[in-house]
Amino acid sequence: MKCVLFYHAFTSCWNNGNAHFLRGYARELHALGHEVVVFEPIDGWSRLNAIREGGSHTLEDIPALFPGIEIRRYDASLDLERALDGADLVIVHEWNSPDLIAQIGRRRAQGAPFTLLFHDTHHRAVSAPEELAQFDLDGFDGVLAFGEVLRQIYLKLGWADRVFTWHEAADVALYHPLPQVDRTDDLVWIGNWGDGERSAELTEFLVEPVAELKLRASVHGVRYSDEALHTIRSAGIRYGGWLPAHWAPIAFAGARATIHVPRGPYVALLPGIPTIRVFEALACGIPLVSAPWSDTERLFPEGAYLSVADGAQMKRALRAVIDDPQLASAMVQTGLKAIQDRHTCRHRAAQLIDIVSDIRDSSRRACSRHIGAVA
Numbered sequence: 001m002k003c004v005l006f007y008h009a010f011t012s013c014w015n016n017g018n019a020h021f022l023r024g025y026a027r028e029l030h031a032l033g034h035e036v037v038v039f040e041p042i043d044g045w046s047r048l049n050a051i052r053e054g055g056s057h058t059l060e061d062i063p064a065l066f067p068g069i070e071i072r073r074y075d076a077s078l079d080l081e082r083a084l085d086g087a088d089l090v091i092v093h094e095w096n097s098p099d100l101i102a103q104i105g106r107r108r109a110q111g112a113p114f115t116l117l118f119h120d121t122h123h124r125a126v127s128a129p130e131e132l133a134q135f136d137l138d139g140f141d142g143v144l145a146f147g148e149v150l151r152q153i154y155l156k157l158g159w160a161d162r163v164f165t166w167h168e169a170a171d172v173a174l175y176h177p178l179p180q181v182d183r184t185d186d187l188v189w190i191g192n193w194g195d196g197e198r199s200a201e202l203t204e205f206l207v208e209p210v211a212e213l214k215l216r217a218s219v220h221g222v223r224y225s226d227e228a229l230h231t232i233r234s235a236g237i238r239y240g241g242w243l244p245a246h247w248a249p250i251a252f253a254g255a256r257a258t259i260h261v262p263r264g265p266y267v268a269l270l271p272g273i274p275t276i277r278v279f280e281a282l283a284c285g286i287p288l289v290s291a292p293w294s295d296t297e298r299l300f301p302e303g304a305y306l307s308v309a310d311g312a313q314m315k316r317a318l319r320a321v322i323d324d325p326q327l328a329s330a331m332v333q334t335g336l337k338a339i340q341d342r343h344t345c346r347h348r349a350a351q352l353i354d355i356v357s358d359i360r361d362s363s364r365r366a367c368s369r370h371i372g373a374v375a
Contacts, residue, residue, distance in 0.1 A: 001088035001356075002035045004114075006104070008095035010038045010071055011062045013245035014050035015192055015222050017276050018121050020245050022093065023066060024171025024345030025352065030068045032349055039083060042073040053222070053242050065174065065246060080107065087114040089356055091144070094120045098134045105139030115356050119144045121168070125153045126269040141359050144352075147273035148297055161362070164355050167299065168276050169343045170283035174246050177285030177336070181253035186215040186322055188255035188286075190248055190277060193224040198263050203231065204311040205261050205291045209318055211235035220251060252284040256328070257321045259314070260290040260305070272296035278305070279343055282335035287321045287328045289314060299343065304335040 013019035108116040144166040145151040154163040220243035271294040281288045288305035
C-alpha cells in the first residue's frame with residue numbers, strides 16, 4: 001500500500017507527546033513493505049517552538065532515524081491532488097487544521113479510491129466536544145480511537161462499526177534498555193508542566209516525595225512557569241529543559257525509577273487510556289510508579305508497575321523500588337514482557353492493516369448488496 005499520513009508534526013516532538021507513536025507506526029508500516037509518505041506543515045506550532053527553544057539542529061537527525069519514510073513539509077500552497085495521488089491509505093491525525101481535514105474528506109466523498117481514517121488521540125471528545133464538532137468527518141471511512149472509552153463516544157455519535165480502538169504503543173527500535181548508561185539519578189520524570197491542570201498532583205506525587213526522601217532527581221519538559229521552576233528547584237530537583245523524545249531512553253537509563261502522573265482529563269474522563277510515558281518507561285526497562293489511573297482495558301499485567309493512591313504511598317513505593325533490587329528487577333522484566341508481547345508499534349501496524357482490510361471488505365459487501373438490490 002501507499003500510505004499517506006498527515007501529522008501536525010513528525011520531525012518535532014515539542015509539547016507533542018503523540019510524536020513517539022506517530023513516528024513508530026510509520027516506521028513499522030515501512031518495515032512491513034508499505035510506502036510511507038508523511039506530510040507536516042512547515043509552520044506547525046510544535047516545529048516552530050522546537051526551533052525557537054532548541055535550534056533547528058535539534059530536528060536535523062530525525063529523518064535519519066526513520067530511513068525510507070518520505071517527509072514532505074507543506075505551506076498554504078499544498079497541492080492535495082498531487083499529495084494524494086496513488087494513495088491506498090490516508091490517515092489524518094486530529095491535530096491537523098479543520099480545513100485540511102474537511103478538504104481531504106471531500107475528496108474521499110467524491111470518489112477518491114483510498115481508505116480514509118481519522119486518528120483521535122485527545123480527550124476533547126469529552127472535555128471539549130465543541131472542538132470535535134468543528135471537524136467535518138462525513139467523508140471518512142473510519143476513526144482510530146486511542147482507547148475503548150473514546151471509541152464508545154464515537155459509537156454514540158453514530159459511527160457504528162466504523163470506529164476502532166487503536167492504542168498507542170512503544171517504538172522498540174528506539175525505546176529499549178541501555179544497560180551501558182550509568183545511573184546518576186534516583187528518579188527522572190519526563191513531562192510538561194502545562195497550564196496548571198495537574199500542578200497539585202505533581203506537587204503531591206513528584207515534588208514532595210523527592211524532597212522528603214532526599215532523592216537525586218531530574219525533570220525534563222516544556223511549559224514550566226517561573227512558579228513551577230521555583231517549586232521543583234526548591235525541592236532540589238534539576239530541571240533539564242526540553243528533551244527530544246528520541247533522547248528519552250538515555251534519560252530513563254540514567255535513573256533508578258520514574259513516575260507517571262496523568263492529567264486530570266485522562267483520569268476522570270478517559271479511564272483506561274495511559275499516556276505514552278507508560279509505554280516508554282516499560283519499554284526502556286525502568287521501574288515505574290504511577291499516580292492513580294484506571295487500567296480498565298487490562299493493558300498491563302500486575303507487577304509491570306506499582307500503583308499508588310496518594311503522596312504517602314508514592315514515598316513508600318519509591319523507597320522500596322530504589323532500595324530493593326529484586327523488586328525493581330521483577331518489575332522491569334514484567335514490564336518489558338508486556339511491551340514485547342502486546343504493545344509495540346509493530347503490533348499496532350499489523351492491527352492497522354487488519355482494520356483497513358475489514359473496512360474494504362465491508363465496503364465491497366455493501367456495494368454488492370446495493371448492486372443486487374438494484375438488479
